[in-house]
Amino acid sequence: MSSTISTLLAREILDSRGNPTVEVECQLAGGAWARAAVPSGASTGSREAIELRDADSQRYRGKGVLRAVAGVNDSIAPAVIGMNAADQAAIDQRMIELDGTENKSRLGANAILGVSLVVARAAAVAKNEPLYRSLGGDSTMRLPVPHMNILNGGVHAHWQGADFQEFMIAPYGAASFRQALEWGSEVYHCLLDLLEEKGMSVGVGDEGGFAPHVTSNEEPFELIVEAISRAGLQPGKDMGIACDPASSEFFENGCYHLRREERHLEPEEMVAYYEKLTTAYPLVLLEDGMGQDDWPGWKQLNAALGERIELVGDDVFCTNPKLIARGIEEQIANAVLIKLNQIGTVTETISAVRLAQDHGWGTFVSHRSGETVDSFIADLTVAMNAGHLKSGAPARGERVEKYNQLLRIEEQLGDAAHYAGCEAYVRRPTFDQ
Numbered sequence: 001m002s003s004t005i006s007t008l009l010a011r012e013i014l015d016s017r018g019n020p021t022v023e024v025e026c027q028l029a030g031g032a033w034a035r036a037a038v039p040s041g042a043s044t045g046s047r048e049a050i051e052l053r054d055a056d057s058q059r060y061r062g063k064g065v066l067r068a069v070a071g072v073n074d075s076i077a078p079a080v081i082g083m084n085a086a087d088q089a090a091i092d093q094r095m096i097e098l099d100g101t102e103n104k105s106r107l108g109a110n111a112i113l114g115v116s117l118v119v120a121r122a123a124a125v126a127k128n129e130p131l132y133r134s135l136g137g138d139s140t141m142r143l144p145v146p147h148m149n150i151l152n153g154g155v156h157a158h159w160q161g162a163d164f165q166e167f168m169i170a171p172y173g174a175a176s177f178r179q180a181l182e183w184g185s186e187v188y189h190c191l192l193d194l195l196e197e198k199g200m201s202v203g204v205g206d207e208g209g210f211a212p213h214v215t216s217n218e219e220p221f222e223l224i225v226e227a228i229s230r231a232g233l234q235p236g237k238d239m240g241i242a243c244d245p246a247s248s249e250f251f252e253n254g255c256y257h258l259r260r261e262e263r264h265l266e267p268e269e270m271v272a273y274y275e276k277l278t279t280a281y282p283l284v285l286l287e288d289g290m291g292q293d294d295w296p297g298w299k300q301l302n303a304a305l306g307e308r309i310e311l312v313g314d315d316v317f318c319t320n321p322k323l324i325a326r327g328i329e330e331q332i333a334n335a336v337l338i339k340l341n342q343i344g345t346v347t348e349t350i351s352a353v354r355l356a357q358d359h360g361w362g363t364f365v366s367h368r369s370g371e372t373v374d375s376f377i378a379d380l381t382v383a384m385n386a387g388h389l390k391s392g393a394p395a396r397g398e399r400v401e402k403y404n405q406l407l408r409i410e411e412q413l414g415d416a417a418h419y420a421g422c423e424a425y426v427r428r429p430t431f432d433q
């Protein structure tokens with residue numbers, strides 16, 4: 001089947017926060033057709049590729065994406081129509097050259113990524129292969145540990161809950177992805193019951209987790225450990241906890257400002273706080289423990305906890321191979337968060353994954369807080385053998401679509417499917433209490 005691109009069409013649609021985003025359709029000469037949509041972050045890293053928005057317009061409070069859409073239809077489409085969709089690297093390179101900026105600010109990373117995603121998907125359709133196989137080859141058999149964000153705080157809860165942004169459950173002790181998801185759903189509902197019993201709010205944040213008005217950043221750990229136990233599971237053995245404080249959002253004047261606790265912590269005090277949490281709770285993965293501009297703080301954190309748990313850099317690396325290379329050189333973490341729209345093309349994302357993996361670092365694939373029902377990251381996680389991903393709560397359509405796609409992939413792989421479990425982490429979970 002010919003995989004020559006014959007049509008590309010972009011439009012503006014809404015994401016899960018009710019903000020506009022870019023959706024692109026692609027038709028290949030041989031008949032293959034695909035659609036893809038671009039996510040959007042709220043706690044974005046300062047070195048992310050630029051998301052082009054119509055800031056000078058009244059529409060959608062300046063958040064429209066009509067310029068990005070026009071960039072696809074008027075500039076990118078004429079440049080890539082006639083190219084071979086199977087040659088992802090050439091198409092991504094063509095768009096990078098057409099944009100001509102270091103951070104994709106002319107055409108917008110949202111425009112460029114929309115095309116990059118849809119081309120990858122159309123190429124898979126043309127080959128009659130599932131996307132994970134088309135992206136990753138024949139050895140893609142590993143199902144990731146789903147990290148389900150059941151308690152939201154920070155900017156995702158409009159600072160009405162915990163200061164720390166994400167409290168996730170990680171069912172690494174399950175026997176299969178299907179069982180992991182079932183356990184996650186069970187714990188999510190046990191947490192709902194627990195919050196109701198305590199008279200706490202059961203309203204949810206951007207990623208579908210509850211956003212109660214807690215009095216400290218430690219309280220969510222206690223609530224989650226209790227919810228895991230109530231579900232009949234053993235905290236630390238069956239299921240651990242992962243946390244993304246997204247600390248760049250509360251790093252001010254060289255200190256970490258914990259509003260809920262009315263405290264300002266120096267970087268070394270913040271590290272001591274994480275050490276305490278790691279000892280007291282089954283915390284197996286900490287993302288963005290330190291701010292994106294606090295490289296000395298990151299080094300301290302890695303020295304204190306880097307041998308015990310997985311330390312993932314999100315804002316500090318922005319899925320950018322150059323920043324990841326520097327992080328590896330300076331040994332500031334042991335894992336990297338992977339977000340396609342931080343860098344803007346599938347090819348560069350794959351380079352970021354390979355670079356991290358070649359240096360023995362973990363790769364943790366992530367959704368964004370503003371999502372659509374596009375499940376590209378589910379296939380990407382399997383294709384890249386990343387072992388773990390986060391896609392929010394096991395509730396809300398745009399979050400569960402990724403988990404549901406992984407259920408389908410597991411079913412398709414049958415006996416060949418292998419659930420990553422504890423192997424997902426660069427530091428295998430150990431917890432004795």
Ligand SMILES: C=C(OP(=O)(O)O)C(=O)O
Nearest residue numbers: 041042043044367368369
């Ligand atoms: C998913 C995250 O949030 P956002 O998409 O808002 O950056 C994150 O910080 O890891």
Ligand SMILES: [Mg+2]
Nearest residue numbers: 244246288314
């Ligand atoms: Mg993060």
